[in-house]
Amino acid sequence: MSQLEKALGAGQFAVTAEVAPPKGADLAPALETAQALRGKVHGLNVTDMQSACLKASSLGLCVALKQAGFEPILQMTGRDRNRMALAADLLTAAAFGIDTVLALTGDHPAVGDCRDAKPVYDLDSVGILELLNELQAGRDCGGNPLTGPATQYFGGASATPVYDPLPLQIAKVRRKVEAGAQFIQTQAVFTAESLLPFLEGLDRAGIHIPVLAGIIPLKSAGMAKFMNDHVPGIAVPQEQIDALAAEKATGGSPARLGIQMAAELAARLRAEKLCAGIHIMAIGGEKYIPGLLAQAGINMQE
Numbered sequence: 660m661s662q663l664e665k666a667l668g669a670g671q672f673a674v675t676a677e678v679a680p681p682k683g684a685d686l687a688p689a690l691e692t693a694q695a696l697r698g699k700v701h702g703l704n705v706t707d708m709q710s711a712c713l714k715a716s717s718l719g720l721c722v723a724l725k726q727a728g729f730e731p732i733l734q735m736t737g738r739d740r741n742r743m744a745l746a747a748d749l750l751t752a753a754a755f756g757i758d759t760v761l762a763l764t765g766d767h768p769a770v771g772d773c774r775d776a777k778p779v780y781d782l783d784s785v786g787i788l789e790l791l792n793e794l795q796a797g798r799d800c801g802g803n804p805l806t807g808p809a810t811q812y813f814g815g816a817s818a819t820p821v822y823d824p825l826p827l828q829i830a831k832v833r834r835k836v837e838a839g840a841q842f843i844q845t846q847a848v849f850t851a852e853s854l855l856p857f858l859e860g861l862d863r864a865g866i867h868i869p870v871l872a873g874i875i876p877l878k879s880a881g882m883a884k885f886m887n888d889h890v891p892g893i894a895v896p897q898e899q900i901d902a903l904a905a906e907k908a909t910g911g912s913p914a915r916l917g918i919q920m921a922a923e924l925a926a927r928l929r930a931e932k933l934c935a936g937i938h939i940m941a942i943g944g945e946k947y948i949p950g951l952l953a954q955a956g957i958n959m960q961e
Contacts, residue, residue: 661759662730663702664813666936666959667842667869672929673936674959675732675844675871676948677704678724680715686723693729695946701959702759704844704938707734711771718748722755732815733757736765741781742790742800749794753810761815761844762787762835788814788838816840818870819892820848820857829860836868843868844938846892847875849899849920851927858934869935872928876941876951877917880904918947922954929957 666673676696678689693703703724707717721731733752735745749760764783768776782790790800791814797805816835822828832843848854854872861870877883880903883895899920903913925937937957939948952958 661702661732661813663732663759663842666701671959672957673702673869673871674700674939674952674957675702675704675936676700676939676941676945677706678720678945679706679709680717680720682712682714684715686715686720689720690723690727692945693724693727696948697729699949699952699959700939701936702730702732704732704734704761707736707763707765708739708771709766711738711766711768711773711776713771713773718752718757721752721757725755725757730759731757732759732761734761734763735787736763737780737782737784737787738765738768738778739776741779742786745782745787746790746794746800749791749812750805750810753794753812758811759813759815760787760791761817762791762840763817784816785834785838788816788835788840792839813841814839815842815844817845818843818857819846820854820872821846821892821894822857825856825860828857829864829866832861832868833864833866836866840868842871842935844871845873847873847940849875849877849895849924851924851931851933853894854928854933871936871938872934873938873940874921874925876914876921876939876944876947877903878914878942878944879917880907880913914944914947918951919954922951925951925955925957929955 705717705720708714717734721733724731762784768778791812794810797809818832880900883900886893887895906913906916
């Protein structure tokens with residue numbers, strides 16, 4: 660059982676973060692990045708060619724992290740592999756003791772850096788969750804028996820709280836939960852108020868599942884504007900953009916202010932018990948996560 664599953668089961672405020680495999684064959688920098696997060700988070704999501712950009716595999720870095728004593732969360736998309744290849748990777752993950760999986764459909768190759776690649780999409784996120792169930796039942800994707808002990812997975816899925824129409828997003832979450840999702844990690848939110856309608860919608864729909872709110876520490880007003888314009892489901896409030904711009908104009912550090920904003924949000928989510936935890940996507944700023952957590956008063960040992 661992974662640390663994340665134990666923490667959520669015990670009602671502890673869970674913290675996960677994200678690391679990306681390299682665009683190359685050297686995993687050492689990613690492992691070095693992870694060192695800053697040792698003992699600070701309950702799990703490390705390893706992205707699976709995020710934004711459809713070619714990187715080393717999520718599974719490869721997960722294995723390296725596991726061997727280095729970390730708790731990796733294997734992100735798997737249906738974009739690049741059919742169900743046989745997905746099942747093979749999931750069985751390999753289990754062989755290395757990697758049991759926490761985040762099922763994703765995946766961005767289309769047309770938005771990435773290998774645009775001539777052909778998408779697969781044999782399974783979407785719901786299909787991957789259903790595949791986990793089959794493997795745990797001792798069957799492969801064709802219903803044939805597997806050898807050896809049954810595999811066990813702690814499967815999760817993603818959600819986008821800032822979504823119009825919101826009932827459609829709630830319905831998507833229901834499908835994922837019915838397919839076996841045991842936790843949800845969300846797209847980034849920047850205020851508690853933007854998360855609340857989603858949480859209330861889940862509650863009204865009778866969907867009870869641990870939700871880890873996505874948090875991105877903003878580095879600049881330009882970054883915030885870009886995400887608002889180009890990243891679906893992102894809605895950085897104008898007052899935060901203005902504050903970051905003013906910080907730069909007066910010679911301050913917008914990145915430091917962004918960390919403070921993220922810490923304040925994390926602290927509020929925890930203090931008011933609005934969700935089960937947070938998922939931090941630092942986008943290259945992973946070394947600042949320990950400081951963010953300290954500012955928020957969050958200690959995974961509590």
